[in-house]
Amino acid sequence: MQTTSLLLFYCICIVVCSLAGGALPSLVRLTHRRMQLVMSFVGGLMLGVALLHLLPHSLAEQGSIDRTAGWMLGGLLFMFLLIRVFHVHAHEHGDTADALDEHLHDRDHEGPGDHTHHHGHEHQHDHQHTHAFSWLGLAFGLALHTLIDGLALGAAVAAEAHHAGSGFALFGLGTFLAVALHKPLDALSITSLMAAGGWRKQDIWLANIGFALMCPLGAIGFVFGLGSLLGEQHIVIGCALGFAAGVFLCISLADLLPEVAFHAHDRLRLTLALALGILLAWGIGFLEPDHAHHHHAGEAQGTSEPAHDHDH
Numbered sequence: 001m002q003t004t005s006l007l008l009f010y011c012i013c014i015v016v017c018s019l020a021g022g023a024l025p026s027l028v029r030l031t032h033r034r035m036q037l038v039m040s041f042v043g044g045l046m047l048g049v050a051l052l053h054l055l056p057h058s059l060a061e062q063g064s065i066d067r068t069a070g071w072m073l074g075g076l077l078f079m080f081l082l083i084r085v086f087h088v089h090a091h092e093h094g095d096t097a098d099a100l101d102e103h104l105h106d107r108d109h110e111g112p113g114d115h116t117h118h119h120g121h122e123h124q125h126d127h128q129h130t131h132a133f134s135w136l137g138l139a140f141g142l143a144l145h146t147l148i149d150g151l152a153l154g155a156a157v158a159a160e161a162h163h164a165g166s167g168f169a170l171f172g173l174g175t176f177l178a179v180a181l182h183k184p185l186d187a188l189s190i191t192s193l194m195a196a197g198g199w200r201k202q203d204i205w206l207a208n209i210g211f212a213l214m215c216p217l218g219a220i221g222f223v224f225g226l227g228s229l230l231g232e233q234h235i236v237i238g239c240a241l242g243f244a245a246g247v248f249l250c251i252s253l254a255d256l257l258p259e260v261a262f263h264a265h266d267r268l269r270l271t272l273a274l275a276l277g278i279l280l281a282w283g284i285g286f287l288e289p290d291h292a293h294h295h296h297a298g299e300a301q302g303t304s305e306p307a308h309d310h311d312h
Contacts, residue, residue, distance in 0.1 A: 002161075003157060003158070003161040003171065003223075004223075006157065006170070006171060006172075007153070007154065007157050007172075007219060007220065007223060010153060010157070010172070010176045010180075010219070011153075011215065011216035011219055011220065012216075013176070013180055014153075014176075014179055014180050014183055014212075014215050014216065015212045015213065015215075015216060017180045017181070017183050017184050018183040018184060018186070018187045018208070018211060018212035018215070019187070019208055019209065019212050020184060021183060021184020021185060021186070021187035021188045022184075022187035022188060022190065022191040022204070022205075022208035022211070022212075023191070023208070024184060024188050033265075033266060033269075036259075036260050036263060036266065036270060037266075037269060037270065037273045038185070038273075039185070039256045039257075039259060039260055040256075040257070040260045040270040040271075040273040040274045040277070041181075041273040041274065041276055041277040042178070042181050042182050042185065042256060042277060043251075043252040043256035043257040043260070043274060043277065044252070044257075044273065044274040044275065044276065044277025044278040044280075044281070045177065045178050045181060045277035045278070045280055045281050046178045046182065046248045046249075046251055046252040046256070046277075047248070047249065047252040047253065047257075047277070047278060047281070048174075048277060048278040048279075048280070048281025048282060049174040049175055049177075049178040049248055049281045049284075050244075050245045050246075050248035050249045050252065051245070051249075052174070052281050052282055052285060053156070053174040053175065053281065053284070053285070054152065054156065054175065054241050054242075054244050054245035054248060055068070055072065055241075055242070055245040057156065057159045057160070057238075057241045058071065058072070058238045058239070058241035058242035058245060059238075059242075060159075060238075061159055061234045061235070061237050061238030061241060062234075062235060062238035062239065062242070067238075067239070067242070068238065068242045069242075070242075071238075071239045071242030071243045071246070072242045072243070072245045072246040072249070073246060074242075074243055074246060075148075075242065075243035075244060075245060075246025075247040075249075075250070076246035076247070076249055076250045077246070078243075078246070078247070079145070079148075079246065079247045079250035079251060079254075080250050080254055082141050082144065082145055083141075083250070083254065083255055085141065086137050086138055086140060086141025086142075138189060138190060138193060139190050139207065139211065142186045142189065142190060142211065143210075143211060143214050145186070145247075146183070146186065146211065146214040146215045146218065147214055147215070147217065147218035148218065148243075148244065148247055149179045149182075149183075149215050149218065149244075149247075150179075150214065150215040150216060150217060150218020150219035150220075150221070150222065151218045151219070151222045151240055151243075151244065152175055152179070152240065152241070152243075152244030152247065152248070153172060153175050153176060153179055153215070153218075153219045154218065154219040154220065154221075154222035154223040154240075155222060155237050155240035155241050155244060156171070156172035156174070156175035156176075156241065156244075157171045157172035157175075157219075157223065158222075158223055158226060158233075158237055159172075159237045159238075159241060160172055162233075162234070162237070169287075170287050173284050173287055174281055174284040174285075175244070177280070177284070178248065178281075179215060182251070183212070183215065186211070187208055187211055187212065190207060190208065190211055191204050191207070191208055194207060222240065257274070260274075
């Protein structure tokens with residue numbers, strides 16, 4: 001009961017964060033610098049959660065390094081192809097004075113005949129030529145990605161709850177924070193493209209609500225689906241966690257962090273934001289159940305054989 005209530009609470013928070021992200025341009029002055037700092041922080045958090053939480057939990061559940069690495073590689077490649085095919089995560093939406101100054105600075109160095117834009121700014125200019133339905137591909141890719149985030153959240157909560165003792169604990173807290181802080185950026189991408197395509201506010205809100213509900217569907221579907229797997233639950237949870245670790249790694253290293261790594265400005269601030277995200281991921285470990293990283297697949301199966309012998 002505690003696990004279900006906690007997962008429901010997580011899902012409600014993620015929905016609220018996603019809806020707020022879609023409405024962000026109308027709520028705050030969205031500057032280029034703020035976007036870069038948020039992306040650097042979230043990138044560090046997702047990197048830390050992938051390596052310090054999801055990956056160790058996956059190995060503990062499966063007891064096989066080879067299988068864990070294989071599922072992590074699968075998740076990384078799947079997310080990379082998803083980004084390539086659907087152009088997922090067009091996060092550069094700052095349209096204020098500091099961003100404009102950078103664009104003018106870039107063009108001064110390009111010459112009058114060169115209209116090529118640097119990495120990290122191209123998404124802003126693409127909006128000026130956006131087709132009315134160009135957001136659909138992005139929305140489909142992000143919806144699929146969000147379902148995977150929900151799967152990762154459900155697997156993390158189930159894994160920690162399964163091996164925890166009595167008492168209250170924030171199962172899957174690291175995964176929850178990584179998803180909750182990342183969803184506003186995704187929702188912002190969809191609503192910005194729809195606004196650039198001339199869609200009505202009512203349609204934009206409907207799309208934003210539909211996208212926000214995808215992560216809870218993935219999380220709840222995964223947890224309730226485990227009930228039919230009987231003795232193979234720990235293997236499924238381990239595979240899902242390994243896959244999610246690869247997805248988080250790809251998002252942080254191939255999408256979020258490269259967009260901030262090539263900026264000459266605010267290097268110290270961006271680096272500190274990255275370090276703060278990793279530090280938060282590390283600190284979350286102290287809030288996890290005592291045995292979160294110390295059980296083995298052999299224990300889950302009721303045998304004392306070495307964990308690596310279970311790899312087939």
